[in-house]
Amino acid sequence: MRYSLLALALYAVASHASAAPAPHDEILPDLNRDQIRQAERQNAETTVQPQQNQVSMSSEELIRHPEMLTDAMDTALARQNIDNIRFLLPLYRRMEGHDETMASYAGAILYRADGDYKAAEQGFRNIIKEHPDYAPVRLQLALTLSQDGKAREAAKELQEVRKTPDLPEPTKEYLGEFNKYLKKDRAWHFDGNLSYVRDNNVSRAPRERIYGGFEFEEPRTAHGIVYDVSAQKNILLNGHWIWKNSLSAGGKFYWDAHDYDDLIVRAETGAGWRNRKQEISLSPFYEKRWYGTEPYSGTAGGVLRYSHMLSSKWWIFSAWQYGYRRHKDRGFLDGVNHAASASVLYRRTDKEYFVFGTGKGYSSARDRSDAYEFENLRAGWTKSWGKLGEFSTSLNGTVQYRRYQAEDIFSIKRLDRETYVHLAAGHKKLSWKGFTPRLNWAWTHVHSNHFYYRQDQHRVFLDVTKQF
Incomplete structure (x- = not known):
């Protein structure tokens, strides 16, 4: 990103000829300039999000086919499709024998999408407490912490994810980009x-x-x-x-x-x-x-x-x-x-x-x-x-x-x-x-x-x- 830089103020006043030179008065500086620069930097350096694709299924069809509902929820979570997760989660929770961990995972993602980062963080941590080897959940926790301004904690969680064996190459690339983003915050x-x-x-x-x-x-x-x-x-x-x-x-x-x-x-x-x-x-x-x-x-x-x-x-x-x-x-x-x-x-x-x-x-x-x-x-x-x-x-x-x-x-x-x-x-x-x-x-x-x-x-x- 290119950050616009304001030129220094032009001076408007001179000293008396009989006295030593003195600085001129100036257009007083804008105290918000650095804040606006930081906002521009944050707008440009946004963490890469997984691609979202839409699916089209009615609630009646999904309720009559539990396997299809489970597959649809799994797909929506994998692709981080917020609209689909929001539509599917109430139906999934009504399904007999549903996986409560998956439902909690989906709920935490929706909390984050709605800006309730505290609830989202707690939801992901509850899952990790019971399943510390669930790398996708830990990655979502790192993303939540980063978005909520807790970059130091996010970096720690990301390092744990990178220790996961046999990570797919696209996942490694995503983690690399995420790590670069976190480093920029403290550089x-x-x-x-x-x-x-x-x-x-x-x-x-x-x-x-x-x-x-x-x-x-x-x-x-x-x-x-x-x-x-x-x-x-x-x-x-x-x-x-x-x-x-x-x-x-x-x-x-x-x-x-x-x-x-x-x-x-x-x-x-x-x-x-x-x-x-x-x-x-x-x-x-x-x-x-x-x-x-x-x-x-x-x-x-x-x-x-x-x-x-x-x-x-x-x-x-x-x-x-x-x-x-x-x-x-x-x-x-x-x-x-x-x-x-x-x-x-x-x-x-x-x-x-x-x-x-x-x-x-x-x-x-x-x-x-x-x-x-x-x-x-x-x-x-x-x-x-x-x-x-x-x-x-x-x-x-x-x-x-x-x-x-x-x-x-x-x-x-x-x-x-x-x-x-x-x-x-x-x-x-x-x-x-x-x-x-x-x-x-x-x-x-x-x-x-x-x-x-x-x-x-x-x-x-x-x-x-x-x-x-």
Whole structure:
């Protein structure tokens, strides 16, 4: 699967010419981005299911022919045909001399199909307790545990199944695919994005060069790269519990304007609980920022995330983050930051989905003219075209408001409306060893009551993504 990667936010603000450069304000990050990536990964890496075929028999015919009913039930179970099992099981239980183990086995499969994983697991374990050598039952238990988020226990059961002598070759192939699927859950997942940038006003010099006795520098052009890399790994604990780890780094590197180089490195680690439909996690994090090749700030805090699958087409995501940011040289910017984010994903087809989201938060500072509240709205659309889905497009937009708490040195209490639009298109035939180029267009517009922060910028660029 190809995981869509968002480009890093474009910066909208510059520092005063008389002061050392400072980072620009940015479109605040979407806290649900990693959750949506994980949902996309789960949607692609679905365990291979046995093929289902339909049979057509009436209940009257089956009741009059017990042998036929038994054969039909055995066939439906072997092929994992849920519709047929649901139809046959009540008839089979009415049959005199029926095999109660087979009936319990069929009942457990129906529990799983209906989403009652606890009852399904208990049903399979009851059978294994009496018949520990029943490999098909143990395989169904492994599948149930995997779907319910208990990957560690599923792997143990799968290893027991693989010890069964004289397994048919198709079964060995299925077990191999199942084992690969389980390994992916506990493996490192990496994402990367790289693009060239030419910025005609990297210092974000205002159009008004002179204001209130202040004179500002001329616009400066810079050339460089924008990059974004991340890595995630789950450590499987007992039951539904996991330990989540995440590392990321992103920023800009200008080979002809190092005063504006920007790098943010972030590390998260914490516990999570999950099952088939939902996941909740709490992770402490630390974030370090370098600006102009020098240490700029450090933020320590925690992030709470929750996701829930309402159906195969609808997902909801929410997150709340708290952090305290401390600056190396600009103590007047130190303060607490709160941010909340919520998103809804609607999958129209296997090749098309929409995301709608909103965010709200507060960033404090010792100097109240740098403290602000923010709120935003987000929308995105992603689609793969054609039978094979080789050509893909994505369109994402964000509108954000910032309301500052006090007047600054220009006696202006700042109010900004920021708009960001990003359109990307790529084709798998242009990929080389997993590196996929995309053509991008991005527009950033800042409407502000403050002369210094107004901005309108268009960018057309190529980037390269890689997922492995």
